[in-house]
Structures are given as C-alpha cells and as structure tokens.
Amino acid sequence: MSVEASLLFGSSANPNIARKTREIPLARYAHQRSDRMTIPGLFLALELSGEHDEELAKRLQRREPDAMAELYDRFGRLAYSVILSIVRDVAVAEDLVQETFLRVWNRAQGFEAGRGALGPWLLAIARNRAIDHVRSVGSRMERNSFEFDAREHPSLFVDMEREVFNTDHARLIRSAIAKLNANQQKVIELAYYEGLSQTEMAERMGQPLGTVKTWVRTALRVLRDELGAAVTA
Amino acid sequence: MTCEELQPEYGAYALGIGEYPERAEIAEHLARSCPACTPGVSRALETVAAMSGAVTPADPPKRLRRRVINLVSPDDKRSRAAVLAPWAVAGALAIALISVGLPGWLHRGESPKLEQALSILNDPDTKDVSFGEPAAKGRVFISPNKGVVFIAAHLPPLGAHRTFELWVIPAKGNPIPAGTFLSEADASAVYVRPGPVTNAAAVAVTVEPEGGSPQPTTTPFIVTKL
Numbered sequence: 001m002s003v004e005a006s007l008l009f010g011s012s013a014n015p016n017i018a019r020k021t022r023e024i025p026l027a028r029y030a031h032q033r034s035d036r037m038t039i040p041g042l043f044l045a046l047e048l049s050g051e052h053d054e055e056l057a058k059r060l061q062r063r064e065p066d067a068m069a070e071l072y073d074r075f076g077r078l079a080y081s082v083i084l085s086i087v088r089d090v091a092v093a094e095d096l097v098q099e100t101f102l103r104v105w106n107r108a109q110g111f112e113a114g115r116g117a118l119g120p121w122l123l124a125i126a127r128n129r130a131i132d133h134v135r136s137v138g139s140r141m142e143r144n145s146f147e148f149d150a151r152e153h154p155s156l157f158v159d160m161e162r163e164v165f166n167t168d169h170a171r172l173i174r175s176a177i178a179k180l181n182a183n184q185q186k187v188i189e190l191a192y193y194e195g196l197s198q199t200e201m202a203e204r205m206g207q208p209l210g211t212v213k214t215w216v217r218t219a220l221r222v223l224r225d226e227l228g229a230a231v232t233a
Numbered sequence: 234m235t236c237e238e239l240q241p242e243y244g245a246y247a248l249g250i251g252e253y254p255e256r257a258e259i260a261e262h263l264a265r266s267c268p269a270c271t272p273g274v275s276r277a278l279e280t281v282a283a284m285s286g287a288v289t290p291a292d293p294p295k296r297l298r299r300r301v302i303n304l305v306s307p308d309d310k311r312s313r314a315a316v317l318a319p320w321a322v323a324g325a326l327a328i329a330l331i332s333v334g335l336p337g338w339l340h341r342g343e344s345p346k347l348e349q350a351l352s353i354l355n356d357p358d359t360k361d362v363s364f365g366e367p368a369a370k371g372r373v374f375i376s377p378n379k380g381v382v383f384i385a386a387h388l389p390p391l392g393a394h395r396t397f398e399l400w401v402i403p404a405k406g407n408p409i410p411a412g413t414f415l416s417e418a419d420a421s422a423v424y425v426r427p428g429p430v431t432n433a434a435a436v437a438v439t440v441e442p443e444g445g446s447p448q449p450t451t452t453p454f455i456v457t458k459l
Contacts, residue, residue, distance in 0.1 A: 063305070068305045076293060076298060077293055078285060080291060080292075081288050084291045090294070097293065098300055098301055101304065120278060123282050124281065150260040151246070151260075160278075172286075173286040191248045192248065197252060199252060213245070213252075217244060227280060
C-alpha cells in the first residue's frame with residue numbers, strides 16, 4: 001500500500017484533536033492509526049443488519065421509541081465515525097448524529113420496508129449533514145437542502161447490497177482504495193471527507209476540471225468494480 | 234440531457250460533488266422517477282455507502298445514545314433524574330421542568346396525574362418548599378385546595394414489601410396519611426396527591442409496610458416545614 005493509500009480514510013484517528021485548518025497534513029495522525037484499526041469490532045454488530053432491516057423499518061414507521069434505540073445501537077457508532085471524520089469536532093459530530101437520527105425517524109414513512117437498506121440510507125444522511133456543515137462553515141457553498149433531499153430520498157436506497165457494512169467489505173473497500181493511483185485517491189478523499197466540488201478540486205490541485213472529473217469517474221468505477229466483483233465471487 | 238449523457242455523472246452526484254448542469258439534470262430525472270437514472274444513482278450511492286467501511290472508527294460518547302433516544306422518547310428514568318437535578322431553580326421554572334419530567338406518565342397512560350400536578354403547580358396559593366435531607370433531597374408543592382406534588386431524588390432503598398408513605402403534619406394533632414409511593418430504579422420519585430390539605434405545617438416521609446400505615450411506624454427520614 002502506498003503512503004498515500006495508507007493515509008487515506010485514516011485521518012480522523014484521534015477525535016480529540018480537532019483539526020484547526022484543513023491544510024494540516026493528514027500524516028500527523030497516521031502514526032496513531034494502526035492502533036485504532038478496529039474495523040472488525042466496528043462492523044461485527046452490523047453483520048446481520050440486513051436481515052433485521054425490514055422489521056426495524058416497520059417499527060420506525062409505527063414510531064416505536066424502542067426502534068430508535070435499536071437503530072442507534074446498530075448504526076450510531078458508524079454514523080458518528082463518518083461524521084467525525086468529516087467535521088473533526090466532537091461536539092459538532094454529536095449534534096449532527098442527533099440530526100441524522102431524527103431525520104431518519106421523521107422520514108421513515110417514505111422508506112420501503114421490504115426493499116430498503118437502512119444502513120446506506122442513514123449513512124448517506126449522516127455524511128450529507130457533515131458535508132453540509134463543513135461547506136457552510138467554510139462559506140464555500142450555501143446550504144442547499146433541496147439537493148440533499150433529492151439525494152437522500154429513501155426510494156433510492158432499495159435493493160442494495162446490505163452487507164456493505166460487514167467486516168469483509170470493510171477490508172475490501174480498503175484494498176480497493178489501495179488499488180487507486182495517487183490522484184484518484186486524492187480526489188476521492190477530497191470528495192468524501194471535504195465535500196469539495198470537482199471545480200474546487202481542480203483549483204486546489206492545479207489541474208483542469210476535465211482531468212479531475214476523469215479521476216473521480218475512474219476511481220468510483222474501480223471501487224464499484226472491486227466491490228461488485230467480490231459480491232458476485 | 235439524456236440518461237446516457239448523465240450516466241457518467243452518477244458517481245459524482247452520489248458523492249455530492251456533481252457539477253452544474255448535470256447535478257440539476259440528475260435531480261430532475263430522479264424527481265420524475267426516471268427508470269434509468271434512479272437505479273443508476275442507487276448503485277452509485279451503494280458504493281458511497283461502502284466507503285464508510287474505510288473510515289477510522291471512533292467511539293461516540295455514551296451520552297449520545299441517550300440524547301438520540303430522548304429525541305423521540307421522553308419516558309426515561311435517567312432523563313427524569315437529570316431534569317430533577319437543578320434544585321435551585323425558581324418556582325416558576327419548576328413548572329416547566331416538571332412538565333418535561335412528566336411525559337413519562339402520559340406515555341404510561343397516566344395523564345390525569347399530569348393534569349393534577351399542573352393544577353397544583355398553577356394554584357396561586359401553592360407553597361413551594363425545597364428540602365435537602367441527608368437521606369434524600371427534593372421539593373414539595375402544596376396547595377391547600379388542590380393537593381401535594383412531591384418530588385425527590387436519592388431516596389433510600391426500600392426493602393421487600395415496604396413502601397414510602399407521605400404524611401401531612403398539621404399544626405396540632407397527628408400526622409395525616411397522604412398516600413404511598415415507590416421510587417424509580419434511579420431512586421427518584423414524583424408523587425402527586427390530589428385533594429384539599431388543611432392546616433399543613435409540615436410534610437414527612439417514612440418507610441412503611443406495603444399498603445401503608447394509618448400512623449407512622451418508623452422515624453421519618455424527610456421532614457419539611459412549610
């Protein structure tokens with residue numbers, strides 16, 4: 001794995017250290033990372049999540065408060081990890097986790113209990129909240145909840161591979177990322193963690209927009225193929 | 234734009250980094266449940282979801298679970314204890330505090346209790362007395378016409394077949410039984426005793442055999458002068 005790859009997606013190793021600016025090299029935290037690689041622990045509880053989605057979704061739709069507890073027990077840590085990796089601030093992350101779960105609770109009626117995948121939906125909402133936050137803090141883009149609404153509509157999260165959160169897939173996505181070249185990794189990282197638009201990436205990296213777009217497309221296709229190959233294998 | 238033209242942009246769109254005009258075009262296709270773009274974006278969202286598998290795990294603070302659950306479920310012992318903690322609040326605020334603590338009653342179908350409590354708290358003649366005994370601390374609201382609301386935390390553990398009993402002690406004469414109650418798992422209690430309370434000089438709480446006693450059989454561990 002390249003140095004770049006080893007840093008990728010490992011930049012939030014210490015949640016107690018809020019990154020002051022987004023320019024501090026991610027390498028600062030890299031040394032802490034190996035100790036904190038507890039991916040199996042994180043995903044163990046999620047191994048069977050797909051089987052229980054339907055029942056839990058129905059309970060959410062019936063607005064059973066216990067269902068919220070179960071939803072949190074199943075996805076709380078993952079949602080928190082995703083959000084914290086983006087906002088780098090524990091207090092903000094807590095607020096956004098609450099916003100995420102409340103949004104799922106309030107919109108569960110639109111979720112198709114038999115076909116929907118709760119985890120991917122919830123994590124999309126979580127990441128969107130975090131990206132929305134860093135964009136608005138940086139005054140980079142105005143908040144545009146309409147766009148988020150379209151992208152997190154529950155109807156999009158149907159018939160998905162529900163085992164995307166299990167231990168094997170965690171390893172798989174890491175090895176898939178390691179197969180990307182440095183530029184592809186960089187754009188995926190800037191997109192996933194910072195929500196940089198492709199135009200912003202092009203400016204930051206001093207590259208033509210068309211080149212950045214190609215890197216993004218290729219990177220996503222590689223990831224998709226790697227994951228897909230494993231699913232069908 | 235056609236679905237074929239938009240197809241290469243599904244990934245960027247799913248990641249939230251799509252550019253105009255493709256971004257708006259895809260949103261428009263999704264809004265009309267486009268049969269090509271909807272599953273296409275769905276697959277791209279699946280990949281984005283899988284990326285969370287590469288995020289470094291972080292443990293959320295334990296309080297976060299409570300905060301999330303409390304968003305939809307006010308019926309919780311620990312939240313009630315937290316609500317009852319700031320004993321120093323002004324009398325008027327207590328009404329708001331208790332109205333936060335009481336929805337648990339509503340949840341358990343005890344809404345009349347809430348109405349009784351509010352009617353006591355809202356009575357202009359209601360006395361409001363805090364106490365901080367070694368054994369417990371809390372607050373009593375007592376209305377001559379409406380009744381008593383008794384709130385306490387850190388109550389002592391009850392033995393088997395025992396109950397707490399509230400007493401209204403008149404200026405002259407024997408303590409008058411004002412009902413029995415149990416504590417919650419966190420040693421707190423919110424007890425409402427509706428009905429007129431005449432000549433009350435103090436309230437007291439004792440531990441009594443199950444069902445209560447006509448006169449105290451143990452020494453009160455709370456005695457609060459009004």
